Amino acid sequence: MSLLKYTSSGEKLTIKDIAAMAGVSAGTVDRVIHGRGEVAEETRQLILKIIEQTGFRRNMLASALVSKKKRKIAVMLPSPSRDLYFWKLPQRGIEKAYQEIAPFGVEITTYHFDYENRKDFVRQSRKVLKQSPDGVLLAPVIREEAQTFIESCAARKIPVVVIDTCIDHKNVLSYIGQKAFHSGRVAAHLMHWGMEGKLHFLVVHVGIAGMGYEQLKERAEGFKKYFAESFSEQVKISEISVEAHDQKKINAVLDGFLKKRNSLQGIFVTNSRVYRIASWAASRHMNDLRIAGYDLLEENIKYLKDGTIDFLISQLPEEQAYRGVLALFDYFMGRGKIEPVQYLPIDILIKENINFYKF
Incomplete structure (x- = not known):
């Protein structure tokens, strides 16, 4: 029986009707509609095609609109x-x-x-x-x-x-x-772009009381993995964590870090608080330091436009x-x-x- 004949009476379709058209049980149709359980791909595609051709999905939405x-x-x-x-x-x-x-x-x-x-x-x-x-x-x-x-x-x-x-x-x-790991790899590629020779990059987690660090660590792992695969001899990576609230403390930690190192080519900030690191870099006139971080916060955009931040990754x-x-x-x-x-x-x-x- 053709779909056109089956629906031409204008009667409201039900799951049982769809099942009859597809030659399957109503339970199988229900599993396809709600994405539950195992259904053979050929059967699933047939059911979805019937649902689309009959307008069954539109009827469901219309019913929801009417029923309120x-x-x-x-x-x-x-x-x-x-x-x-x-x-x-x-x-x-x-x-x-x-x-x-x-x-x-x-x-x-x-x-x-x-x-x-x-x-x-x-x-x-x-x-x-x-x-x-x-x-x-x-x-x-x-x-x-x-x-x-x-x-x-x-x-x-x-x-x-x-x-x-x-x-x-x-x-x-x-x-x-x-995918946090892959966004870290992207950041590493951006940080490394156009640079040669011995390099030193710093990964900074600007956090709050240890919350949400799992995702930040995944980004850091992606960043480090990029260099470990091909550039382990040329690139050194350090990693630190700082609390987010106090800019003076952040400045002190970064100043202390640089005192013990001869050079630093770039900083990757694993979250949206990259403006904290940009504020420090701008106050120290570190114009050659490459900085990358996340998200279109107003302060981040300001530092991106003035060149303090080089790259922002939007999490959308x-x-x-x-x-x-x-x-x-x-x-x-x-x-x-x-x-x-x-x-x-x-x-x-x-x-x-x-x-x-x-x-």
Whole structure:
């Protein structure tokens, strides 16, 4: 029976109808729609083709619009501050996604936690669980507590999408962000570009009370691996960590480091606080020092434009959050399989192209 004949009566299609067209069980169709369980690829493609040709997916969305069933998404992000301004950026992506899906009865509530306070993360996560959301978008920067929270969500059958920091957990629906190790390799290639002879580079982690270091370490490993593969004899790499809050202390640590070394060609900062290192370099008139770091914060852009910072790698935080919200929405609507890992591009910004970049 042709699809056209089967749907020409104008009756509302059901999963059973799709199953009959494909010659499979309703359970198989359900698994394909929700991306659960094992289905032969040929069968999956057939079902998806039928769904597309019949407009079944559009009917699902229309039904959601008519029914006005409320779907609640809870977002857990660190509270933005001067040293954590980065966390203002994902909110733009959340707002953009909300504008697209609000007509379908979706509500989004953001819960901010203190990046330096594990207990506050636990308090906020309990608030989220008390509200029984239909899905959670999480930045798991406090890893141990985040894993416990994800397990609590799994026990309540609440899907979780994570952004910014990849966390290895079987109950995560999807990770959306960059591959940290490879972004470190990109930074190394940029740092090494056009340089010859004996070189010395410094990797700096500008952190807060040891939080979120797993991702920073992955970037550092990628950076070091690049040189270890081909340039181990010519390149020396040092690595230090400094606290983020006090510029004077950061200056003192870097001054002390340089006192013991004869030369330094470049500094790779493993997060968005590269402006702290740029401030030190500018105050010491270190114009020949190559500096690379992350993200389009206002202070970073200022130092990029004046030449103190040479390269910025954008993590696309708005895009991460935007895609994260839409991944949860697609899951609610049964719009096919949600990819468990969605790596974003590693965008490189320099003085010459920054004015053409949207931020």
